[in-house]
Amino acid sequence: MAAIYKRDLRAYFTSPLGYVFIAAFLIVMNSVFFVTNLLTGRNSIASVYTVTLYILIVIVPVLTMRTFSEDYKQKTDQLLLTAPVKASGIVLGKFFAAYTVYFIALLFTIIYVIIVSAVGDVNMASIIGNYIALLGVATVYISIGIFISSLTENQLVACIATLGIFIALFILDYAYGLVNVGWIKTVLYWLSIFRRYNTFFLGVFSVADFFYYISISAVFVFLTVRVLEKKRWS
Amino acid sequence: MPLTRHSDIFRVVPFTRHMGSIYCRPINVRREHVFPSKQHHPISAAGPPPLLHADNPHCRTAMLQEGNKRMIEVSSLTKTYGKKRGIDRLTFTVNDGEIVGFLGPNGAGKSTTMNIITGYLSANSGAARIAGIDVLEDPVAAKRKIGYLPEQPPLYLDMTVEEYLNFIFDIKAGKEFSRRAHLGEICEMVGLKDHYKRLIRNLSKGYKQRVGLAQALVGNPDVLILDEPTVGLDPKQIIEIRNVIKSLGKDRTIILSTHILQEVSAICERVLVINNGQIVADDKPDNLSAMITGDRKLIVRVAGPKDSVRHVLRSVDGIQFADATVQAEKGAYDFLVEAKPNIDIRKPMFMALAKAGYPILQLKSMDLSLEDIFIKLTEDSKKPRLSPKSAVRPAAKDVSADKPEQTQEDFPALNVNLSSGEFDAEDKEDNE
Numbered sequence: 001m002a003a004i005y006k007r008d009l010r011a012y013f014t015s016p017l018g019y020v021f022i023a024a025f026l027i028v029m030n031s032v033f034f035v036t037n038l039l040t041g042r043n044s045i046a047s048v049y050t051v052t053l054y055i056l057i058v059i060v061p062v063l064t065m066r067t068f069s070e071d072y073k074q075k076t077d078q079l080l081l082t083a084p085v086k087a088s089g090i091v092l093g094k095f096f097a098a099y100t101v102y103f104i105a106l107l108f109t110i111i112y113v114i115i116v117s118a119v120g121d122v123n124m125a126s127i128i129g130n131y132i133a134l135l136g137v138a139t140v141y142i143s144i145g146i147f148i149s150s151l152t153e154n155q156l157v158a159c160i161a162t163l164g165i166f167i168a169l170f171i172l173d174y175a176y177g178l179v180n181v182g183w184i185k186t187v188l189y190w191l192s193i194f195r196r197y198n199t200f201f202l203g204v205f206s207v208a209d210f211f212y213y214i215s216i217s218a219v220f221v222f223l224t225v226r227v228l229e230k231k232r233w234s
Numbered sequence: 235m236p237l238t239r240h241s242d243i244f245r246v247v248p249f250t251r252h253m254g255s256i257y258c259r260p261i262n263v264r265r266e267h268v269f270p271s272k273q274h275h276p277i278s279a280a281g282p283p284p285l286l287h288a289d290n291p292h293c294r295t296a297m298l299q300e301g302n303k304r305m306i307e308v309s310s311l312t313k314t315y316g317k318k319r320g321i322d323r324l325t326f327t328v329n330d331g332e333i334v335g336f337l338g339p340n341g342a343g344k345s346t347t348m349n350i351i352t353g354y355l356s357a358n359s360g361a362a363r364i365a366g367i368d369v370l371e372d373p374v375a376a377k378r379k380i381g382y383l384p385e386q387p388p389l390y391l392d393m394t395v396e397e398y399l400n401f402i403f404d405i406k407a408g409k410e411f412s413r414r415a416h417l418g419e420i421c422e423m424v425g426l427k428d429h430y431k432r433l434i435r436n437l438s439k440g441y442k443q444r445v446g447l448a449q450a451l452v453g454n455p456d457v458l459i460l461d462e463p464t465v466g467l468d469p470k471q472i473i474e475i476r477n478v479i480k481s482l483g484k485d486r487t488i489i490l491s492t493h494i495l496q497e498v499s500a501i502c503e504r505v506l507v508i509n510n511g512q513i514v515a516d517d518k519p520d521n522l523s524a525m526i527t528g529d530r531k532l533i534v535r536v537a538g539p540k541d542s543v544r545h546v547l548r549s550v551d552g553i554q555f556a557d558a559t560v561q562a563e564k565g566a567y568d569f570l571v572e573a574k575p576n577i578d579i580r581k582p583m584f585m586a587l588a589k590a591g592y593p594i595l596q597l598k599s600m601d602l603s604l605e606d607i608f609i610k611l612t613e614d615s616k617k618p619r620l621s622p623k624s625a626v627r628p629a630a631k632d633v634s635a636d637k638p639e640q641t642q643e644d645f646p647a648l649n650v651n652l653s654s655g656e657f658d659a660e661d662k663e664d665n666e
Contacts, residue, residue, distance in 0.1 A: 003404030007390070014392050079388035079449070082352040083405045084378040232356040 004085070004093030005100075008067070012101050021063045022105040028055045033112050043120040045112050049130045050201050052106075053194055056141045057170060061162035063101060064145025065155045067094045068224075072153035077231075087228040091146070091221055098142050106134060126203040133200035136213035140193050141166070143220035150227045169193060304366075305330045305457055305487040306351065311360035313346050313511075320346040321511035323360070328504075330456075333483040335502035335519075336491035343511040344491040345385055348459050351489075352382040364457055378406075381455035385462055387446025391435040395426055395445055398434055399452065406453040416452070424448045424478055440471040447478065458482060460490040464497060476501055532573070532599055533559075534583070537566040538592035544569065546590045552577040566595055 012018030032051045036042060071077040080090050116122050144165060149158040173194040179185055189195055193213070199206040306328040313320040321343035328334050336344045349355040351362045353369045353376060362369045367376040390398055399417050407416065421427050424444045429437060434445060443463065450458055463479060464472045479501055482488065492498060498505050499519040507515040536543045540558050547556035547569060555572040562568045573579040580597065587594055 003401055006404070007393075007401045010397075011390070011392060074389065074391065075384060075386045076388040076390055078349075078354055078382075078384045079402075080405075082354050082377055082380065082382045082384075083402075084374045085405055086374060232354065 001085070001089035001093040004080070004090055005097050008094050008097030009100055012063075012097065017063070017066070018101050021059055021101055022108070024059050024062075025055060025105040026108055029109055033109075037112070037116060043116055043122060045116060045122065046126060046130055046201050046203065048109075048112060049134060050197065052134055053137060053197055054170075056138065057166040058163070060102075060138075060141040060145050061159045061166070063098055064142055064149050064162060065159035066149065067098060067146045068150040068228075069153050069155045069158045073155075077228075081228065081231070087225045088221075090228065091150075091224045095142060095146055095221060098146065099138065102138050102142065103135070106131070106138075123203065125205075129203065129205035130200055132205070133197060133210065133213075136210045137193060137197060139217035140213050140220075143217035143224070147220045147224045147227070150224045303330050304328070305332075305364070306489065307361075307363040307366075308347070308351065309361050311347065311350060311357045311362060313343075313350060313355065313357045319511050321350075321357075321508075324508075324511065324513060325360075326506055326513060326516060328487055328489060330487055331483075331485070332504055333479075333488045333490070333502050335498035335505045336489060336508060337493070337495065337498050337505055338491070338508035339493055342508045344508055345461055346511075347508070348382070348461050348489065348491060349384075352380050352459055353377055354382075354384075378408075378453070379456050381450035381453070381458045383446045383450040383458075383460045383463055385465070387442055387449070389434050389442055389445055389449075392433070394431055394433050395421075395437075395448075396430050398445065399448060402449050402452045408453065411453070416454075420448045420451045423451070423481075425474065440467045443467060443471075443475065447475070451482070456487060458486050458488045458490075460488065462491055462493075464492070464494070472497075532571045532580070532583075532597060534569045534571055534594055534598075535562050535566055535596035536569060536587060536592050536594055537563075538587075538590075540567050542590070543567065543587070543592050546586055546592065547571060547583065550579060550583050550586045552579045552582060563595070568596075 033048050145162045148162045173192045176188040196209040304327045311324040350357050353373050364376045364379045369376045464475050554574045558567040
């Protein structure tokens with residue numbers, strides 16, 4: 001697993017992909033920070049973090065589209081699957097590599113905390129809670145993206161399909177606000193990664209919601225492992 | 235039982251690779267017929283015939299004593315792609331240290347078989363074992379023993395050779411290897427030293443192939459599986475890669491697939507001809523051609539007067555036919571000599587001519603080339619099949635014992651001259 005993690009992480013930064021991801025992420029985040037905090041002089045950074053949820057919809061598909069698709073195309077999956085490594089090791093190695101790129105991007109946003117705390121008070125507890133939530137929610141995005149990538153050898157298809165799924169999730173979130181029938185609302189709440197973030201936005205650290213993210217991504221990692229194993233039987 | 239298919243009728247397995255001779259037996263002739271219990275065996279005068287068969291304790295100990303254990307065992311492997319059969323009840327074993335060539339046209343099932351052995355694909359039924367480890371039961375342990383070069387080398391184009399091989403080292407090699415020394419040795423072997431720092435994307439096809447081969451060697455696996463290792467290379471590179479493979483084969487078990495016939499005769503000690511997902515022949519490259527021609531025809535160039543030489547030749551016991559063809563050199567004629575079945579006439583013919591004072595200038599066998607064999611075998615296997623079950627039995631064989639008449643009719647070529655194998659073996663030693 002470690003070897004695959006190392007290779008994939010390296011691949012993100014020998015191609016433009018890793019840089020583009022981080023740059024795109026930071027351009028949007030910095031603009032939002034500039035508008036909501038620097039221009040207006042507010043000291044609450046929580047709304048900036050909420051924006052992350054929406055940026056990820058667009059940029060995570062780009063990050064994960066090549067995870068398996070490229071291996072399929074170059075036939076390097078044959079190397080990985082005939083090497084003495086378990087399928088779960090392959091998936092987790094690739095997952096953590098993509099996750100590390102996101103983590104690096106997220107690290108840059110700590111600068112907002114430094115800037116705001118230099119000129120005013122910040123609610124440290126809320127910020128830490130938000131960061132943990134951002135780390136949690138990204139596991140869902142990335143695991144879905146990797147799962148889609150494991151289904152096709154075409155990177156573009158992987159990218160667009162992942163984007164489509166994220167947008168669908170986003171629409172579900174909208175639907176939650178519109179529907180008034182009790183049970184439908186419950187179902188939509190189960191499916192809505194965005195709605196779950198509300199508690200963090202309000203400054204409440206919800207352990208249940210954090211584990212919701214982790215378990216959803218565990219399901220997709222598991223499904224990806226199954227896809228790899230199923231390839232043998234095709 | 236009606237016999238209709240040649241792959242059913244004969245299957246030849248080299249008994250040991252050290253012994254030149256082979257035992258062959260029609261596959262659907264039961265062993266009891268071939269070796270009636272405690273009966274004197276026609277070939278080995280001393281003791282019972284040591285069959286290469288798992289249920290024969292003599293055989294197993296004999297194999298272990300020679301260090302000739304089974305490295306790859308494939309039993310009745312079947313793989314279907316939708317309705318199409320990729321491979322069909324494929325059964326063979328490869329002993330430790332053998333270089334086996336997989337020969338077959340495109341789409342015969344070579345790559346499928348290799349992918350199953352390496353654990354990339356799974357068979358619908360049957361089993362593959364590497365050094366006794368089932369590929370499905372303990373995939374990680376089995377894969378540790380295999381170095382695999384797929385048809386298209388699995389290269390990360392955005393890495394340098396150095397980075398790539400280090401990555402392979404990380405996922406494959408055990409802790410007992412020293413990284414620098416091990417990778418250095420491999421690069422030396424496959425000739426990558428000068429390209430170690432280059433980006434794989436920028437390498438030529440031949441060098442990419444070498445990187446693929448290097449990749450398979452990392453971790454020093456006991457078994458190498460090479461899928462068309464020389465495809466797409468220029469002639470010089472082909473020879474280089476072949477030599478590399480040959481030198482690798484000294485202490486490893488190698489299966490390589492190819493549809494180039496010369497390649498097998500150049501590298502391999504044993505050939506498995508595969509067509510439509512089934513093994514149609516399994517033998518040494520030399521024996522294979524002897525088997526097909528059946529009657530052994532030789533062309534002998536002898537210096538001496540035409541008529542008296544012919545007279546001497548015809549007087550040799552075992553020669554069925556002898557006649558001069560052309561005057562090849564001044565005072566020397568080419569004679570076409572045909573031996574009676576199952577007799578090697580080369581020694582007596584030499585002695586007779588020497589005694590008469592007519593030196594042999596050239597002796598050439600009229601065996602078919604591998605191309606001919608291949609065409610013949612694959613055409614034969616297109617005949618309709620009626621008794622598919624018999625194909626799955628792994629076996630050691632003998633044809634020299636009694637066999638059903640049909641076999642004779644269907645495949646006269648089975649009358650292999652068994653003693654000729656010994657000659658081959660001796661010849662080889664001399665050459666080396």
